[in-house]
Amino acid sequence: MPQSQAPSPAxxxxxxxxxxxxxxxxxxxxxxxxxxNIAGGLPDPQVYPVDRLSEIAAQSIAEFPNETLGYGTIxxxxxxxxxxxxxxxxxxxxxxPENVLITTSGMQALDLIGKVLLNEGDTMAGQFPTYLxxxxxxxxxxxxxxxxxxxxxxxxxxxxxxxxxxxYIVPNFSNPTGRLVPEQTxxxxxxxxxxxxAWLVEDDPYGGLSYDGPIPPSALELSAEQESSAPGPYxxxxxxxxxxSKMVAPGLRVGWVIAVPEMIAALVTAKQGSDLCTSGLTQRxxxxxxxxxxxxxxxxxxxRLYGERRNALLAAMDRHLTDFFxxxxxxxxxxxxxxxxxxxxxxxxxxxxxxxxxVCVTPSSVFDSQEEFRRGIRLNFTINDADRLEExxxxxxxxxxxxxxxxx
Amino acid sequence: MPQSQAPSPAxxxxxxxxxxxxxxxxxxxxxxxxxxNIAGGLPDPQVYPVDRLSEIAAQSIAEFPNETLGYGTIxxxxxxxxxxxxxxxxxxxxxxPENVLITTSGMQALDLIGKVLLNEGDTMAGQFPTYLxxxxxxxxxxxxxxxxxxxxxxxxxxxxxxxxxxxYIVPNFSNPTGRLVPEQTxxxxxxxxxxxxAWLVEDDPYGGLSYDGPIPPSALELSAEQESSAPGPYxxxxxxxxxxSKMVAPGLRVGWVIAVPEMIAALVTAKQGSDLCTSGLTQRxxxxxxxxxxxxxxxxxxxRLYGERRNALLAAMDRHLTDFFxxxxxxxxxxxxxxxxxxxxxxxxxxxxxxxxxVCVTPSSVFDSQEEFRRGIRLNFTINDADRLEExxxxxxxxxxxxxxxxx
Numbered sequence: 104m105p106q107s108q109a110p111s112p113a114x115x116x117x118x119x120x121x122x123x124x125x126x127x128x129x130x131x132x133x134x135x136x137x138x139x140n141i142a143g144g145l146p147d148p149q150v151y152p153v154d155r156l157s158e159i160a161a162q163s164i165a166e167f168p169n170e171t172l173g174y175g176t177i178x179x180x181x182x183x184x185x186x187x188x189x190x191x192x193x194x195x196x197x198x199x200p201e202n203v204l205i206t207t208s209g210m211q212a213l214d215l216i217g218k219v220l221l222n223e224g225d226t227m228a229g230q231f232p233t234y235l236x237x238x239x240x241x242x243x244x245x246x247x248x249x250x251x252x253x254x255x256x257x258x259x260x261x262x263x264x265x266x267x268x269x270x271y272i273v274p275n276f277s278n279p280t281g282r283l284v285p286e287q288t289x290x291x292x293x294x295x296x297x298x299x300x301a302w303l304v305e306d307d308p309y310g311g312l313s314y315d316g317p318i319p320p321s322a323l324e325l326s327a328e329q330e331s332s333a334p335g336p337y338x339x340x341x342x343x344x345x346x347x348s349k350m351v352a353p354g355l356r357v358g359w360v361i362a363v364p365e366m367i368a369a370l371v372t373a374k375q376g377s378d379l380c381t382s383g384l385t386q387r388x389x390x391x392x393x394x395x396x397x398x399x400x401x402x403x404x405x406x407r408l409y410g411e412r413r414n415a416l417l418a419a420m421d422r423h424l425t426d427f428f429x430x431x432x433x434x435x436x437x438x439x440x441x442x443x444x445x446x447x448x449x450x451x452x453x454x455x456x457x458x459x460x461x462v463c464v465t466p467s468s469v470f471d472s473q474e475e476f477r478r479g480i481r482l483n484f485t486i487n488d489a490d491r492l493e494e495x496x497x498x499x500x501x502x503x504x505x506x507x508x509x510x511x
Numbered sequence: 512m513p514q515s516q517a518p519s520p521a522x523x524x525x526x527x528x529x530x531x532x533x534x535x536x537x538x539x540x541x542x543x544x545x546x547x548n549i550a551g552g553l554p555d556p557q558v559y560p561v562d563r564l565s566e567i568a569a570q571s572i573a574e575f576p577n578e579t580l581g582y583g584t585i586x587x588x589x590x591x592x593x594x595x596x597x598x599x600x601x602x603x604x605x606x607x608p609e610n611v612l613i614t615t616s617g618m619q620a621l622d623l624i625g626k627v628l629l630n631e632g633d634t635m636a637g638q639f640p641t642y643l644x645x646x647x648x649x650x651x652x653x654x655x656x657x658x659x660x661x662x663x664x665x666x667x668x669x670x671x672x673x674x675x676x677x678x679y680i681v682p683n684f685s686n687p688t689g690r691l692v693p694e695q696t697x698x699x700x701x702x703x704x705x706x707x708x709a710w711l712v713e714d715d716p717y718g719g720l721s722y723d724g725p726i727p728p729s730a731l732e733l734s735a736e737q738e739s740s741a742p743g744p745y746x747x748x749x750x751x752x753x754x755x756s757k758m759v760a761p762g763l764r765v766g767w768v769i770a771v772p773e774m775i776a777a778l779v780t781a782k783q784g785s786d787l788c789t790s791g792l793t794q795r796x797x798x799x800x801x802x803x804x805x806x807x808x809x810x811x812x813x814x815r816l817y818g819e820r821r822n823a824l825l826a827a828m829d830r831h832l833t834d835f836f837x838x839x840x841x842x843x844x845x846x847x848x849x850x851x852x853x854x855x856x857x858x859x860x861x862x863x864x865x866x867x868x869x870v871c872v873t874p875s876s877v878f879d880s881q882e883e884f885r886r887g888i889r890l891n892f893t894i895n896d897a898d899r900l901e902e903x904x905x906x907x908x909x910x911x912x913x914x915x916x917x918x919x
Contacts, residue, residue, distance in 0.1 A: 110748055174756075242784060384793065
């Protein structure tokens with residue numbers, strides 16, 4: 104009988120129509136047998152210190168039962184807020200726990216920033232191409248996006264940020280490009296934030312994955328150089344996002360925001376209505392992970408494994424893809440970003456033919472709110488070994504040939 | 512130097528201005544030494560099976576390292592979705608994993624429902640008084656609220672739900688009233704949902720805390736009676752929310768939504784941009800908690816402890832508060848809801864004087880989006896023992912006398 108049916112999906116909020124089809128296809132692709140997936144951004148499970156984390160989980164509950172099993176304060180465990188403040192403080196950057204909010208993953212931090220800063224129709228500027236998760240997080244707020252291409256010398260930062268609520272950057276090994284934003288550009292971004300009154304959101308999941316040596320200071324740190332040297336909470340325009348996901352394990356879903364106390368307070372109000380508090384268990388585990396030096400112990404293992412795989416992927420690309428694509432060397436992170444030489448090549452189409460050839464790559468459309476750039480692909484090198492990376496690239500070359508033959 | 516400062520809080524989104532001051536005062540109250548807090552909705556930590564949960568955490572990681580430490584699918588662990596579908600299925604209610612989304616707490620489910628159903632200015636109907644967390648979750652979507660008083664016989668459900676995206680109810684021991692919504696009203700709500708095309712959101716954190724015997728079937732179950740008897744996913748208008756928080760431990764932050772597959776798919780899109788996935792660790796722990804029968808083992812302990820405390824609170828209220836307040840007997844849950852006899856008494860004021868007398872109660876303003884009812888208070892009986900409940904009520908009586916003397 105018809106009245107037993109649920110209400111119509113026509114009752115759904117408008118932003119759900121903005122999600123592109125390729126995202127759905129992308130999410131469903133994982134199920135295909137024999138597929139080599141170089142689309143995701145997954146750590147290799149072999150790097151997880153399973154026994155240590157299993158012990159740490161048990162100890163966290165046994166030693167701190169009320170804290171791990173009960174409700175916690177919205178802003179996070181006091182010990183963890185203090186630990187984050189301490190880890191990031193430098194001679195010029197003075198952080199206190201009031202500068203820190205613990206979040207349920209870096210993704211939640213993006214969601215909370217959207218809630219706190221964006222009224223419907225507000226403008227934001229984003230490093231282009233833009234991390235797809237940030238676009239997902241902000242879509243329900245229906246902002247106007249402006250793209251900033253930080254790889255060129257002539258980007259007009261003041262123009263992009265004037266009237267924008269914030270600018271969003273991933274300066275260390277950006278997702279999807281794997282490139283570093285140079286120190287001078289970071290300084291220019293801070294100056295532009297100060298001149299325009301926009302916030303500067305610095306998302307830094309990959310800063311620890313530098314395969315070729317030291318990287319520039321974070322915008323957070325650079326912005327503090329211009330602060331007064333008085334101790335007390337940081338007061339600058341940067342909203343910095345950190346996470347455990349790429350450095351230890353994404354399954355714990357723990358991240359953090361560092362910002363001025365007024366911003367932290369507003370984010371707390373947003374978090375109160377989002378999930379009330381982050382799991383006390385995973386927060387206490389994070390304290391113990393910091394204390395045990397697990398991040399420092401895991402890092403050389405990850406750098407060796409992922410660095411070799413990056414080189415293996417680039418070598419395979421050199422062998423099979425030079426006719427079809429251009430790319431730049433990524434100094435770190437998890438990805439190589441490539442652009443088709445043929446401007447007519449649409450990587451949404453390549454993605455689909457790729458699935459038929461049993462290889463999954465990420466097409467540029469998911470990083471592009473303006474539909475400006477349709478011939479890019481992102482290739483991941485962290486989850487597959489060298490042989491599988493070689494095979495994935497061979498399959499991708501075959502798919503590209505098929506698509507080019509079709510274009511004519 | 513002025514340009515070193517962060518952007519102005521004037522850049523914050525408009526909904527942040529709608530948060531009432533009492534909520535902030537309320538959150539800060541926990542810090543006062545000697546305070547007896549009967550405001551919250553916290554389980555007593557003595558009910559937590561600490562050793563078992565510590566073991567379960569360690570085993571979860573050791574046995575399922577990739578699943579607990581890596582990224583999971585947005586909709587939740589397949590085993591946990593299947594387990595939830597099975598737990599709630601009955602002879603007439605046919606649930607499949609496609610009917611289930613795992614959420615990072617019941618609060619996240621409320622947030623996701625707001626994202627999926629509410630455009631700015633859309634209308635929703637809510638059981639009045641309304642759980643403050645739901646109001647918090649939906650405030651960023653800026654909806655129009657309509658109150659439904661389900662304790663009266665003459666509520667016009669069709670009128671309230673016509674043109675509304677959804678109706679929100681907590682039918683089992685509602686927060687804040689502790690009362691049951693009668694079975695007939697549940698049926699009327701389902702009929703009204705079908706007639707108006709509104710969804711019916713049934714939030715059920717307290718259904719397991721029934722101190723005086725059986726309770727009516729859930730709206731989810733009742734709505735399935737009118738379904739076709741064919742197996743396959745549930746297709747009715749109810750969006751049911753469950754959580755581990757009141758039955759086992761809130762610190763794990765695990766909840767679930769049961770609804771038609773189309774609604775689950777839309778919620779998945781919203782969750783993708785909210786936290787990507789719920790912690791694999793806490794999800795696998797939930798599977799093990801179900802399998803070990805921990806909920807069933809803990810329930811009698813909780814019912815005995817909380818049932819005795821409910822009676823102790825009511826007895827103390829009988830001794831000290833009958834001159835000032837009226838209240839009804841709560842059959843379950845965690846709260847007694849009382850209304851001042853004197854209509855001029857504003858419980859936001861009583862809350863403040865209460866803090867001076869070292870007792871913290873929840874004023875009705877936080878459950879009231881329309882500013883209709885200012886003389887109610889919510890008293891919790893689960894976290895304090897009988898002696899402290901007695902002392903809290905004595906302090907509350909003293910605070911009430913002081914306020915009444917001031918009113919004149």
